[in-house]
Amino acid sequence: MNGLITVYRRELAGLFVAPLAWILLTVSFGLTGWLFVAMLENSGGDITYANRFTGGLSGVYWALMMFLPPLLTMRMISEESRNGLLEFLLTSPVTDAAVVLGKFFAAWTFMALFWSNNLIYAATVHGLGTPPDWPPVLGGYMGSVLVSGLFCAVGLFASSIFSSPILSAFAAMCGSIVMLMLPRLVGVYDSDWLTEQFVAVDIMRNFQTTFLVGLFDTQVLVFFLAWTGFFLFLATRGVEAKRWK
């Protein structure tokens, strides 16, 4: 546990000393802020809709969701493996799992901070005298954090198996796109059985029909946590495999 916290603190500090994190935060806050205001105007002041749009329905939201976690996690293992820092970590009294989890929680914390923009917009509107419908706002935030945790785990897994950060980011983006889009493409086949199977693992649908509408569903919570855990397990095995190369 001590090792996990130490790695987490260092990774988080490492993220924020690099300009990438600040650039990402600035661009995304600017982009989603503009989107929120635009949707507020278009919907005639429907705060709940504007919030739901920027926090889970828009293409910009899903694009950010697919591209940011891979960019954050791409260096975490692959580059450290190349420059010897992974050797430094893995010869310290810290388990492989603690190293992977420390890095994961750092990326996840960043994403949690990243998605706080919707909370800030809602709080601002609330402060101006129009309280939003808080359960969907809070649910949407929680769901966003859960979905981005899953994609951070996918990114770490890719980083653990590729030696180039660019390659690992590309693989993680492709993986995220496949995970998001595959259940949507299944509809082109006229098969109830297939549709049923893929609906169960439809990330977008699971998020949009529960958390985003303010519904706390433990089944969906377990769904996200289980997949996240699965990819973290694979990432740990990937780190372990580096010892054999």
Place this chain on the structure above:
Amino acid sequence: MITANHLTRRFGPVLAVDDVSFEIGRGEVVGFLGPNGAGKTTTLRILAGFLPATAGSASIAGHDVQRESLEVRRHIGYLAESVPLYGEHRVEEMLDFQGRLHGMSSADRKRRIPEVLERVGVLDRRRQLVAHLSRGLRQRVGLATALLPDPDVLILDEPTSGLDPIQRMEVRKLIQDLGSERTVIISSHILPEIEAVCPRVLILSHGALVADGTQDELVASLGQGTHVRLEISAEHDRGTVEAELARLAHVLGIESRAGTDGYIEYDVRCELDLREAIGRHAQEQHYRIRELSWRKASLEELFVRLALGLQKDELQPSPEVTQ
């Protein structure tokens, strides 16, 4: 303190470490010597718990490096050849991170960090970013990082590679000081490095341990003993001189060649230092002698021979006159 039993490590078809066994006691300073690709780094990585062995076992402080890897890692300070450090951190932040990884308390870190930085001579750089350090300073900070948890065993992989001669000398001095307190293993392909610092040497070649002992033991047992060099006037018959010298006890062989100014150079290969006996013999025979000197087979000769797999007879005497 350290035991390796038949350590073997393969990378696919490549046999990087081939059935290596040795024991290293507490407080020993041991040098791993071998050409590039001999298996030094792989062996050290196995000992440090980073690489698993394909076969065989190793233990440090009574803990198996594979099964009790975390316990082993608490006893060692390991500095990899690449000196991995986080460039975005300041020197003291890097050490603080290492201290936290080793579970050191805040009070311990506050006490130890200035102590080790002082020891390696970079206390005045503690607020500097690691990325802005020169190669030599990085190496020192790497050493400080390895030393911070006060390990029983220090494993240093090529600790002076990339340093200038003065920096090398300083790092050597530091390692010598450290050796008086703890077990130190150093790998290097640079002979003077090992000769200067390590009383005991393990020579690896093509993954196999080909020699293990103190420098003197190795040179005496595997080397060619000593060489006595003579320059005798050409007025004495070369064949007769050679035959008479060959009759002396402990002489292994003689080579001669024409020297300058009417002298002939004789290189007498012998098991012992025969200068006195040869001098006495030359006096009895009334040889006109211009030079009588002794050359000891060096670790370098032995290293070259073992690394290249040369036969004993192919060993050439060192040009260095040691006495």
